[in-house]
Structure formats: C-alpha cells, structure tokens
Amino acid sequence: xxxxxxxxxxxxxxxxxxxxxxxxxxxxxxxxxxxxxxxxxxxxxxxxxxxxxxxxxxxxxxxxxxxxxxxxxxxxxxxxxxxxxxxxxxxxxxxxxxxxxxxxxxxxxxxxxxxxxxxxxxxxxxxxxxxxxxxxxxxxxxxxxxxxxxxxxxxxxxxxxxxxxxxxxxxxxxxxxxxxxxxxxxxxxxxxxxxxxxxxxxxxxxxxxxxxxxxxxxxxxxxxxxxxxxxxxxxxxxxxxxxxxxxxxxxxxxxxxxxxxxxxxxxxxxxxxxxxxxxxxxxxxxxxxxxxxxxxxxxxxxxxxxxxxxx
Ligand SMILES: Nc1ncnc2c1ncn2[C@@H]1O[C@H](COP(=O)(O)OP(=O)(O)OP(=O)(O)O)[C@@H](O)[C@H]1O
Numbered sequence: 001x002x003x004x005x006x007x008x009x010x011x012x013x014x015x016x017x018x019x020x021x022x023x024x025x026x027x028x029x030x031x032x033x034x035x036x037x038x039x040x041x042x043x044x045x046x047x048x049x050x051x052x053x054x055x056x057x058x059x060x061x062x063x064x065x066x067x068x069x070x071x072x073x074x075x076x077x078x079x080x081x082x083x084x085x086x087x088x089x090x091x092x093x094x095x096x097x098x099x100x101x102x103x104x105x106x107x108x109x110x111x112x113x114x115x116x117x118x119x120x121x122x123x124x125x126x127x128x129x130x131x132x133x134x135x136x137x138x139x140x141x142x143x144x145x146x147x148x149x150x151x152x153x154x155x156x157x158x159x160x161x162x163x164x165x166x167x168x169x170x171x172x173x174x175x176x177x178x179x180x181x182x183x184x185x186x187x188x189x190x191x192x193x194x195x196x197x198x199x200x201x202x203x204x205x206x207x208x209x210x211x212x213x214x215x216x217x218x219x220x221x222x223x224x225x226x227x228x229x230x231x232x233x234x235x236x237x238x239x240x241x242x243x244x245x246x247x248x249x250x251x252x253x254x255x256x257x258x259x260x261x262x263x264x265x266x267x268x269x270x271x272x273x274x275x276x277x278x279x280x281x282x283x284x285x286x287x288x289x290x291x292x293x294x295x296x297x298x299x300x301x302x303x304x305x306x307x308x309x310x311x
Contacts, residue, residue, distance in 0.1 A: 001064075002027055003026055003027065003186045005024075005060070005064075006022060006024045007059045007060075007061075008021050008058040009055050009058035009059070011055050018210055019041045019045050019048070019210045020041070020211045021057075022041075022212045026203075028154070028186050029184070031181050031189060031201050032187065032202070032204070033188075033191065033200075033203070034188065034204075034207055035190075035197045035204055035207065036190075036206060038192060040192075040207040041207055041210040042207055043190070044210075049062075049078070049188070050157060051067060051074055062074040063154070077154045078153050078154075080159070081148045083163070085141070086147065088132075090133075091131070092129050093129070093130055093131075093143055093146075094115060094119065096132065097118050097143070100147035100148070100150065100151075104151035106151060115146075117150070118146040119146050121149065122146045122176060136165075138168065138170070138172070139169070141161055141162075141169060141173060145161065149185075153185070155187075156180060156185050157190075158188065161173055162191070162193065162196060174200055177200055198218055202217065204218060206221065206297070206301055208304075214304060218297065221297060222295050222296070222299075222300060227268050228253060228265055228303045229267075229292065230263065230264070230293040230295065231266070231276070231292055232262070232263050232292075232293055233264070233289075234289040235260055235285050235286060235287055235288060236285070236288055238259075238262070240284070243257055246264065246276065249275050249279075250270055250275065251266045251267040251269075251270025252264060252266050252272060253265045254302060254306055260288070265299065297309075
C-alpha cells in the first residue's frame with residue numbers, strides 16, 4: 001500500500017517555481033530520503049505534504065485519501081519534525097509534548113501515557129520536568145521528535161533533523177529513526193548530508209531546482225552513473241593548479257579543488273590519468289596520494305547536475 005502519493009505537485013512563490021511538477025509514491029514501511037542542496041525545494045514539498053502549505057497544482061494522497069479533502073485524516077496520520085525547532089522554552093519537556101499531542105485530540109490518561117511513551121522513546125524521561133532552555137541542541141532536537149510522534153502517526157517526516165548537533169545526538173537520532181521504522185512507521189527524511197541518506201534510507205529521491213532529477217535505491221541511483229568515475233589527487237600545494245585547464249582534458253566532466261585535494265570526475269571509458277599526471281608534473285606539483293573513488297550519491301548528484309551537494 002502506498003502511504004503517500006504525490007501527483008504533479010507544483011508550488012510557486014510569485015514567479016518563482018519552488019517545486020516543479022513532482023510525482024512520487026512512497027510505500028508503507030519505507031525510509032524514504034529527499035536528498036538535495038539548500039534551496040532544492042525539500043522543505044516546501046514537506047510543508048505541502050504536512051498540510052502547512054497549499055500547492056498551486058497537483059494532488060497529495062495519504063493512505064489513498066486526498067490530503068486536502070481529508071485534512072483531519074491526513075493530519076492524524078502524519079508527524080512532522082520541522083527543520084526549525086518548534087518547542088516552547090517556558091514549558092517543561094513534558095508540557096511541550098503534552099501540548100502538541102493535545103492538538104491531535106488526545107486527552108486524559110491516554111494523553112499522559114503517550115507523552116511518557118514519546119519522552120521515553122527519545123531518551124528524555126528523566127528530563128521531563130526540566131525546561132528546554134537548559135537543554136543541549138541535540139536534546140532540543142530529540143524533544144522536537146517526541147512532540148511529533150506522541151500521537152503515533154504512521155508517516156513521520158523529518159526535515160534535516162541532524163543539522164547543527166553533536167555526533168552523539170546525531171547517532172541517537174539516526175538510531176531512533178530505525179527504531180520507529182521497526183515499529184512500523186514510514187519515514188521521510190530530508191537532508192543534504194549524503195552519508196546519512198546512504199546510511200538509513202531504503203529509497204531516495206534526488207531533488208534540485210524544485211525537480212526530482214532521479215529516484216531509486218542507492219544501488220539503482222549509482223547504476224545511472226556507471227559511465228562516470230572519480231579520481232582524487234592530494235597535492236602538497238594547490239597554488240599552481242588551474243582547474244579550468246584540467247576541465248578541458250579529454251573525458252573530464254567536472255573538476256574541483258577542495259583544500260589540497262583535486263577532485264576529478266571523468267567518463268569511465270576515457271583513460272585521462274596520464275594526461276592529468278603529466279600536467280601536474282609539468283607544473284612541478286608534488287602529489288601526496290592518489291585515490292580512485294567508488295561512486296556514491298555525491299557522484300550521482302555531481303554527474304547529473306555538474307555541482308556538489310554542498311558548496
Ligand atoms: N515563503 C517563501 N517565499 C518565497 N520563496 C520561498 C518561500 N519558501 C521557500 N522559498 C524558496 O523556494 C526555494 C526552495 O526552498 P526550500 O526551503 O523548499 O528548499 P530546501 O531544499 O528545503 O532547502 P533548505 O535545506 O535550505 O531548507 C528556495 O529558493 C527558497 O528561497
């Protein structure tokens with residue numbers, strides 16, 4: 001069963017098209033990743049799915065029902081963890097979760113039980129009487145998650161939940177996502193961190209400029225670009241390297257100098273390594289190491305768009 005179907009969805013802000021005619025289906029039980037650089041349209045798409053923003057065109061179905069015509073049904077089945085923290089500093093952790101769960105009509109002992117359950121799930125039970133102003137960034141994020149899951153939604157949407165937090169909280173959140181999924185929840189996870197999406201998502205849509213430019217499992221996405229390869233050459237000093245000149249070499253699709261690493265993406269069938277090494281030698285550039293990289297989602301994005309996911 002598809003928990004979510006998006007058909008020809010478009011959102012414009014004045015003349016600017018933030019989401020451009022996208023269509024997608026997400027099955028129950030998936031951890032579905034939206035991967036794309038800042039401004040790709042991920043949050044706008046999520047806000048439309050969550051019913052927080054109206055589309056200009058297109059349709060969204062939640063468990064087979066139109067989300068606009070059945071907005072209460074949609075809302076009850078969705079939990080959103082927004083990118084910007086949505087918690088009240090002057091309410092305790094318990095009161096925060098209670099407030100949000102209360103918006104879904106939960107009352108009395110059932111409400112209290114669900115709030116305890118959600119706080120327990122994110123590991124904040126012992127902090128329930130404390131105020132979030134004393135929490136670390138990671139703890140605030142976890143509280144944000146508790147607020148979104150206490151009404152036991154079937155579809156949980158997380159918008160960049162690991163931005164700006166310490167590695168320990170990040171791992172905790174990624175593990176919580178797996179646990180929620182094991183408990184039967186479907187997850188939509190947006191990020192511009194390729195590593196996280198690769199790590200936890202069963203299927204991925206790559207977004208850029210409001211469009212879904214590729215969709216599939218990690219393996220399927222990588223298979224799209226088997227005609228490309230990456231070579232990373234670490235040099236002692238990058239001053240004398242002219243990336244524009246390297247870009248002109250046979251088979252080179254893109255070139256980037258990051259710190260002291262020269263990253264070259266080339267067509268797989270062209271052997272241009274000799275030319276590149278010759279260029280470096282001619283310019284008396286000392287090489288520290290050379291590595292041929294296995295393709296990953298970053299390479300997929302780079303090959304499809306000519307740009308990096310993160311600038
Ligand atoms: N309310 C708005 N009014 C005008 N433009 C908007 C509005 N909301 C978003 N945009 C624009 O739409 C585009 C897509 O934004 P969106 O936030 O959906 O991207 P994103 O992929 O989620 O990126 P980020 O990771 O930075 O949030 C951006 O260019 C943004 O500036």
